[in-house]
Amino acid sequence: MTNRSEPGDDRPDPSLSVVMSERRRLINLAYRLLGSLAEAEDVVQETYARWYALSRQQQEAVASVGGWLTTVAGRICLDLLGSARARRERYVGQWIPEPLPEPTEWITGRPGAAADPADRVTLDESVTMAFLVVLESMTPAERVAFVLHDVFRYSFADVAEIVGRTPAACRQLASSARRRIRAAQTPTTPAARQAGIVRAFKQAWEAKDIDALIGLLDPDATATGDGGGLVSAALHPIEGAEQIARFLTDRISAAPDVTFLERMVNGRPGLVAQLDGVTVSVMAFDVAGDRIKRIWTVVNPDKLRPWTTG
Numbered sequence: 001m002t003n004r005s006e007p008g009d010d011r012p013d014p015s016l017s018v019v020m021s022e023r024r025r026l027i028n029l030a031y032r033l034l035g036s037l038a039e040a041e042d043v044v045q046e047t048y049a050r051w052y053a054l055s056r057q058q059q060e061a062v063a064s065v066g067g068w069l070t071t072v073a074g075r076i077c078l079d080l081l082g083s084a085r086a087r088r089e090r091y092v093g094q095w096i097p098e099p100l101p102e103p104t105e106w107i108t109g110r111p112g113a114a115a116d117p118a119d120r121v122t123l124d125e126s127v128t129m130a131f132l133v134v135l136e137s138m139t140p141a142e143r144v145a146f147v148l149h150d151v152f153r154y155s156f157a158d159v160a161e162i163v164g165r166t167p168a169a170c171r172q173l174a175s176s177a178r179r180r181i182r183a184a185q186t187p188t189t190p191a192a193r194q195a196g197i198v199r200a201f202k203q204a205w206e207a208k209d210i211d212a213l214i215g216l217l218d219p220d221a222t223a224t225g226d227g228g229g230l231v232s233a234a235l236h237p238i239e240g241a242e243q244i245a246r247f248l249t250d251r252i253s254a255a256p257d258v259t260f261l262e263r264m265v266n267g268r269p270g271l272v273a274q275l276d277g278v279t280v281s282v283m284a285f286d287v288a289g290d291r292i293k294r295i296w297t298v299v300n301p302d303k304l305r306p307w308t309t310g
Contacts, residue, residue, distance in 0.1 A: 194269045217244055
């Protein structure tokens with residue numbers, strides 16, 4: 001990407017390295033705000049397009065390139081979140097955030113894969129599926145204020161400039177979002193223990209052992225699928241351990257050639273289903289204690305792009 005120059009001006013762009021160095025942070029911000037890697041990438045491209053639409057004099061007048069880019073990206077995300085509510089109402093079935101693989105999962109064996117935005121998303125507690133699902137329940141302003149302040153540590157004065165409200169109002173928005181997060185949190189289970197439970201779940205599922213599945217699920221567990229109208233998925237969440245266990249065993253009986261792999265999904269132990277080497281679904285889990293409390297299964301192929309190999 002190069003900056004357009006003024007007539008007769010062949011000087012190198014002094015801000016190019018600064019602008020490009022911000023890409024990783026902008027992708028991280030936009031993914032957390034939107035829950036979609038594809039949309040996050042579009043936001044960053046649009047942000048860069050607006051920067052390069054400025055004249056050289058306008059660019060040089062910007063005190064902080066990073067601050068300018070963050071403000072623009074944040075405002076674009078805020079607008080998208082507002083329109084997303086209408087889009088989600090038209091979405092077929094349940095909408096689940098786009099799942100992310102570990103960087104090594106998609107870098108290995110893929111020439112040029114390092115250019116994929118998935119490797120620029122830092123995997124931490126703020127991108128677990130459980131966390132992103134709670135963010136989805138917030139208003140656009142709550143989500144932007146919370147993510148910018150609590151996750152990325154921007155001051156409320158900076159947040160106010162992006163959200164278009166006073167710093168005091170942004171403080172209240174972040175506080176409201178924080179209460180939502182606390183209300184939805186489950187006790188943390190060590191990663192190794194989570195992996196063991198997911199492995200036991202996989203083995204019980206492959207064996208079609210309904211009783212074992214029920215024993216691994218919280219009695220009030222919920223399972224949500226996202227097919228986006230492109231692939232068959234339950235239109236509403238399935239509730240209750242027995243109902244989920246029976247649904248899953250029916251599904252695996254109908255697809256005997258599917259292979260299940262243990263993989264990290266958004267930084268937590270999960271499962272990936274492949275058919276003839278192609279990823280057809282990604283499952284994320286919320287484990288509380290020794291039981292699985294929530295399962296999210298994404299089968300919408302548009303959301304499985306980062307998991308495509310070859």
